[in-house]
Amino acid sequence: MAEDIVTPERATRREWIGLCVLSIACLIYSMDLSVLFLAMPAIVADLDPSAAQLLWINDIYGFMVAGFLVTMGTLGDRIGRRRVLLIGAFSFGVASAFAAFSSTAGQLIVARALLGVAGATIAPSTLSLIVNLFRDEAERNRAIGIWGTAFALGGLVGPLIGGVLLQYFEWGSVFLINIPVMMVLLAVAPFLLPEYRNEEAGRLDLASVALSLATVLPVIYGVKHMAADGFQLSQLLYIAVGVLVGMAFVRRQKHLADPLIDLALFRIPAFTASLMVNLAGVFFVFGVFLFQNLFLQLVLGLSPLEAALWSIPSAFVFTVMSFQAYRFTNRLGPVRTVIGGLLVNAVGTASMAMAAYAENLFGILGSSMIIGLGFVPVVLTTTGLIVGTAPPERAGSASAISETGAEFGGALGIALLGSLATLVYRMTMTGVDLSGLTDTQAQAVSATLAGAVETAQAITDPAAAAWLETAKAGFSLGFAVCCMVATVTLVLLAVIAAKVYARAHIDDGALAPQH
Incomplete structure (x- = not known):
């Protein structure tokens, strides 16, 4: 042989x-x-x-x-x-x-x-x-x-x-x-650059193009505005419309000789598992790092420039790991890299939860560096699995699905984790004495920490803003809860991914091109 x-x-x-x-x-x-x-x-x-x-x-x-x-x-x-x-x-x-x-x-x-x-x-x-x-x-x-x-x-x-x-x-x-x-x-x-095309591909189905746009755009619009403006019924309506159109899109793909998306890709266990891990990784990192930036400025009182400077070490880790992640994949193989990276990521989010609850700057920054050590190899390795397990003639479609999944993951992470943190914050502020404020000010303080900080800055007597520390503690608790949710989910995801990859029989040479 x-x-x-x-x-x-x-x-x-x-x-x-x-x-x-x-x-x-x-x-x-x-x-x-x-x-x-x-x-x-x-x-x-x-x-x-x-x-x-x-x-x-x-x-x-x-x-x-x-x-x-x-x-x-x-x-x-x-x-x-x-x-x-x-x-x-x-x-x-x-x-x-x-x-x-x-x-x-x-x-x-x-x-x-x-x-x-x-x-x-x-x-x-x-x-x-x-x-x-x-x-x-x-x-x-x-x-x-x-x-x-x-x-x-x-x-x-x-x-x-x-x-x-x-x-x-x-x-x-x-x-x-x-x-x-x-x-x-x-x-x-x-x-x-070489040219590559699928010589057997048929014509582009314009109806599928229209349906794909009508699926993605309303969902992205609804999710991003949920993240920016808080939960509203109209946003769910946009998302529901996108989901319904998406169902029609999938039905059409099943009956086309040359579909816009080859649904057979999702029957490849390694492809689907890698796509889900990739989406989940982006989901949690986008959400956690949004909280980190807000935490540094609103809870610890750093200026935007100071927050950016303190974030340089974690940005450096992300950049270095992007260059070096291939070493882990080549030495450990794709499966162990993904599983190990998810577990390292979980350690980072658990550490971030404790640091957020304690309102500790160095704990937050150290945790973000640990998250970078786990997240970057996971995302890059799963990206390689997504395009590597797809047939060569479908690599463009697989790449696009990977990028679309990352877009959805980031938007969903900010929206859903943001909603959870907001819920914890508002529960914390329930019953807090805001009697010295106008109705508008009280509503702003009870809604978000940004509103509480802005209101406190407008009050001439600092002693009158005794509720600000409670507001900061409520934000920190919401941040910590989101990090713990991330920790549990990442560990479960590692277990599920290990089982799926085992059934897919991926090994160190599984992605090498066959000649």
């Missing part, structure tokens, strides 16, 4: 340079999710948007990315992943220029929407092209780690680069920086 074993072709300098180009494109895509926040005051002063327009300027990019990921990933499988990436890069550059020179809020909203549609081509195309570039499993694990690092760095450096640009230039500069990167991608991609 030894003669039947073929060593996968090793990557050359060309493939690694191609990976660098793909990673820079991903960094820009990720950066555009966060770079706008610092520019908003200048945009408000220049364009004078209404409250509704301001909301859409902030949200429309993420909504469009989430809505079009599946369509663009599947389109890449059909007409060529490199072609879709190049079309998306060109469109991203044009939309960036449109955004930079927008003279009205309406124009900026349209430009941001177009940026989102173009951005939806980047994540699935780059990840699926990595599968084509790197045939050796160990090299592919490393490449996915670098790809993941680019996403992480985009979120970290976006505000930093945006702040520097806004110091010296107009707000449109935060969009113009996208253009030279996309021009480089357009120039070098035809020479560095």
Whole structure:
């Protein structure tokens, strides 16, 4: 049997340079999710948007990315992943220029929407092209780690680069920086990146595209607004509409010869288990780190800059682990890496729960570093499993499903854990003496810690705000409860994943391409 074993072709300098180009494109895509926040005051002063327009300027990019990921990933499988990436890069550059020179809020909203549609081509195309570039499993694990690092760095450096640009230039500069990167991608991609398409794929079903959008957009909209505004019945209505349309979408896929999403992928145990673990990991990390940022500022009283500086060590751990996660996967194998990472993550959230309850700064920061040690290998390894266990002709679709799952996981984590923490906070504030406040002030104090801190700052007599310490304790308790929920769930998830992966018979060489 030894003669039947073929060593996968090793990557050359060309493939690694191609990976660098793909990673820079991903960094820009990720950066555009966060770079706008610092520019908003200048945009408000220049364009004078209404409250509704301001909301859409902030949200429309993420909504469009989430809505079009599946369509663009599947389109890449059909007409060529490199072609879709190049079309998306060109469109991203044009939309960036449109955004930079927008003279009205309406124009900026349209430009941001177009940026989102173009951005939806980047994540699935780059990840699926990595599968084509790197045939050796160990090299592919490393490449996915670098790809993941680019996403992480985009979120970290976006505000930093945006702040520097806004110091010296107009707000449109935060969009113009996208253009030279996309021009480089357009120039070098035809020479560095291979083309891949499924020659047997049929035509794109436009009705499925419409149904997928009508599924994802209402659910993402409802969940994100639940996170931002608190629970309201109207948000559940949006989510319900999305779920009902999603059921119609699934029924249609079952009867199509060339579905938008191949439901057979979900019958692969390793694919489904990895997708669920990936979603759950993002769910808890997004929720926990949102609480961490609020905790540092509202409970401990740090300024936004101080909170950002104190968060640098954990950000450093996340970045280093993104580069080094492949070593764990290659040495331990994908299954042990995922299971071990989930358990390390659970240790981190348990530690975070104790630190939050004790209101201890160093405990919070140390716990976030432990979470990074567990979370990064889990997410990158499950991403590799998702694209590695899918058939090669479905890699684009699988990549898009992975990215869509991460979008849902992050939004759900913020919304549901936020709702749980808010419930604990409001229960804590029940019966607290707020007799010295007006009805409006009392309502603000009872609703959120942010409202309590703002109200306390407006009161001239600090002694009159004796309830503030109770409010801070209520927030800390809610934070701790959410972390304990995360701990229990992550341990259970590790047990379930171990059983599913065992049935799937995955071993260290399970993902190596077959020749």
